[in-house]
Amino acid sequence: MTEVKYEVVEHDGGFAYKLGDVFSEPFPTHDEALAAARRAAIEQRMSGETATIAFQDASGKWHEELSRGDDRPETKVIDETVKRRV
Secondary structure, eight states: OOEEEEEEEEETTEEEEEETTEEOOOBSSHHHHHHHHHHHHHHHHSOOOOEEEEEEOTTSOEEEEEEOTTOOOEEEEEETTTTEEO
């Protein structure tokens, strides 16, 4: 099963969470960023409807695939500002 890791980090004069190299919007406080990361992790685990999705890869090529609504990843939140799993 796929694992999705949200990391809370200092960013842009405040705090954000990131997934891979992509940052969320900045939050003024650490606690707000941590709460937002936890919400995103919970939402990522929720099942939904099977749907066709389109996405662009790093080289700019577009792909289309069927995403099963019950095929949800494991998620975790890492608080990089204190180097611990929360």
